[in-house]
Amino acid sequence: MYSELELIVKFSKELDEKIFPVILNILKKNNFFVRANYSSNRLYVTLSGDRNLSETVFEIIKELSEFLREYRFGVRDFYVPSYEIRFPCEFIGKVKIPLAKVVICNGKFCHMVFRDLEKEFLRNNVVERAINLTKKKILRKTGRVIFENNVEIKKEKNNPKQKIAKLAKKGIIKKENIYLPEGAKRISEIKENIITNLKRDFEAEEIFVPFLTPLNIFENKDIAEVVPKEIFSKYISKPINLKQLYEIYYITGKIPKVETKNIGTFYNEIPLTLYKAFENTTANKQFFYYLNYLKLNFIFFDDSENYEITKKNLIEFFKEMMENFDLKYRIVMKEINNKEFLLFETYFNKKWLPCIEIFFSEELYTKIFKIKGKSGQGTINLENLFLSI
Numbered sequence: 258m259y260s261e262l263e264l265i266v267k268f269s270k271e272l273d274e275k276i277f278p279v280i281l282n283i284l285k286k287n288n289f290f291v292r293a294n295y296s297s298n299r300l301y302v303t304l305s306g307d308r309n310l311s312e313t314v315f316e317i318i319k320e321l322s323e324f325l326r327e328y329r330f331g332v333r334d335f336y337v338p339s340y341e342i343r344f345p346c347e348f349i350g351k352v353k354i355p356l357a358k359v360v361i362c363n364g365k366f367c368h369m370v371f372r373d374l375e376k377e378f379l380r381n382n383v384v385e386r387a388i389n390l391t392k393k394k395i396l397r398k399t400g401r402v403i404f405e406n407n408v409e410i411k412k413e414k415n416n417p418k419q420k421i422a423k424l425a426k427k428g429i430i431k432k433e434n435i436y437l438p439e440g441a442k443r444i445s446e447i448k449e450n451i452i453t454n455l456k457r458d459f460e461a462e463e464i465f466v467p468f469l470t471p472l473n474i475f476e477n478k479d480i481a482e483v484v485p486k487e488i489f490s491k492y493i494s495k496p497i498n499l500k501q502l503y504e505i506y507y508i509t510g511k512i513p514k515v516e517t518k519n520i521g522t523f524y525n526e527i528p529l530t531l532y533k534a535f536e537n538t539t540a541n542k543q544f545f546y547y548l549n550y551l552k553l554n555f556i557f558f559d560d561s562e563n564y565e566i567t568k569k570n571l572i573e574f575f576k577e578m579m580e581n582f583d584l585k586y587r588i589v590m591k592e593i594n595n596k597e598f599l600l601f602e603t604y605f606n607k608k609w610l611p612c613i614e615i616f617f618s619e620e621l622y623t624k625i626f627k628i629k630g631k632s633g634q635g636t637i638n639l640e641n642l643f644l645s646i
Contacts, residue, residue, distance in 0.1 A: 261291075261305040262340040264314055266321065269331040271298045276328060283320055289313050298333075309388070310340075311379040337379065340371040342388060348395045354387055367391065389482075393593065400591035400600065404576075408585045410604055421644075434640070436551075444643045448553055451578065451637060452546060458574055459544040459567075461555065466528045466547045469493060469521045474529050483594055483621045484527075491523035526554055526636050527616070532626045540623060540630030542567075553637040558623075564631045568617055571633075575601055575613055582646050586612070594621055603645035612641045 272280070272295040280300065284290045289306040302317070304310050314337065322332050346367035352360040356378070359370040369391060371384065378384070424440030436444060455461035475484050494517035496502045505513045526549070540558035547554050559567045572588075579586045585604040590597060593616060601613035615635035623632050 258307055258309075258342065258344040259305070260308065260310045260340070260342050261303070262310050262314070262337050264300075264302040264304065264317070264337055265335060266300040266302065266318065266332060267334040268298045268300065268325075269333050270329075272300065276325075276330065279328070280321065280325070283324055284317065287313065287317060309342075309385050311382065311384050314376075314379055335376060337374040338372065340374055340384065342369040342371075342384075343367065344388070344392075346395060348398060350398075352391055352394050354391050354394070356383065356387055357391075360391055362395065367395065396592045400589040400598075403588050403590045405587035406580065406585065408580075408583065410585050440643075444551065444639050447642055447646065448548075448639055451553060454574070454578070455544070455546060455555065458570065459557070461544040461546050464531070464545045464547050466525050466554075467530055468523055468525055468549070470524055470529050471521045472519060474533055479625050480529075483618070483625070484529075485593075488522050488524045488527070492519055493521045493523055494518060495520050525549065526552070527622070527634055528554070528556055529622075531556065532622050532628065532632075535628050536626045538628055540628050540632065551638070551640040553639055554634070555637075556632060556634040558628075558630050558632045560630050564619065568633065571615065571635075572599065575615075579603070582642070584645050594618075596621060603641065605641075605645045610641045610645060612638050612645065614638075 277295050280295075281293060284293055284302060287304075289304045289310060291303040291305050293300060293302045295301065304313060304317075306313070314335070318332055318335055325331070343366045345365070346362045347364060348362040348367065349364045350362055352362065352367075354360050354369070356371060356374075357369050358372045359368070361368050369388065371387075374384070421434060424443070425434040425436045428435045452461070452463075470488065475481065475488070497516040497518060502513065502515050505511075525547075528547075531545075535558075540560075542559050542563065544557040545555065557567060557571075576588075579601065587602050587604075587609065589600040589602060591600065592598065596619055597617045599613075599615045599617075600611055601615075602609040603612050604610070613635065615633065617633045619631045619633070622628075623630055
């Protein structure tokens with residue numbers, strides 16, 4: 258990692274040729290100092306090094322404030338007009354990150370540029386978190402295929418759209434289908450087959466997990482590190498005055514603009530509410546499944562000694578399932594928070610369709626909720642499996 262930043266310090270008095278050499282001697286003691294100059298009451302400093310330099314800025318400000326006190330000089334303000342960071346990266350392309358002006362990766366390095374950073378951003382470690390977020394986004398984009406079976410690609414007998422049209426109707430929700438009895442029956446057969454085998458191999462038990470994840474569960478920095486961005490895709494809000502909303506709607510037949518309060522998100526594929534329910538407990542060997550419309554979700558707990566065995570058995574379980582369905586498929590591996598994320602994709606309609614996601618999160622969530630043991634979770638997209646079969 259290489260960092261370079263420009264620091265501007267504003268003093269209570271104008272600098273001159275007598276005081277500037279004193280300041281320069283203080284700055285030269287810092288290992289990351291490169292150069293400095295001044296104009297009026299402003300000091301311009303360049304720093305560079307092999308680490309995040311946010312803390313270095315505060316170290317310099319502290320030293321200047323203490324040393325210059327006897328000269329009756331005070332630091333009035335400071336900020337960073339430019340901060341550039343470079344770290345090794347094999348990804349090629351641009352990445353969008355809040356606060357970062359530019360994030361470009363060329364296959365060798367990722368170059369991040371920040372402009373006009375206030376001291377609060379430096380103090381709250383925002384730059385370090387922006388770097389971590391960039392690395393996470395890159396890892397999500399740069400999965401590698403670790404397995405692909407030898408089944409020949411089947412020629413589609415029917416157009417995919419025609420297949421859907423016969424068994425489903427487009428609903429009012431974008432990208433969501435309403436499956437009629439015949440389609441629902443065939444999807445249910447796939448679901449029941451998977452559940453039966455999960456019960457046989459892992460003693461899986463059904464649970465019911467709320468769709469709603471309350472905001473207070475993930476409103477802390479520890480959980481922010483391990484919560485996927487998808488959790489914010491569907492907010493649930495509650496009207497402040499429900500009675501007034503209903504009465505206006507009843508009279509006019511239209512929904513008025515009202516003040517609302519966000520109470521949660523419509524997401525439970527990583528069941529944070531379940532983790533919260535198990536808080537401060539020991540996670541015995543357990544395997545649960547629950548249904549979300551056309552997605553069959555599962556979560557498992559195990560101790561450190563047997564976790565790798567369960568992990569291996571689960572991968573083999575889904576490989577065997579794909580073979581039994583006679584599907585052309587591949588496994589793509591990505592990294593999330595330095596943990597394995599596996600994506601089983603089937604080849605359908607001349608493209609790879611995501612069917613199964615498994616996140617071997619190990620202690621990421623159990624540690625946050627003080628649960629003794631490790632966990633993992635996954636999602637089976639029943640609709641995509643149905644289309645592929």
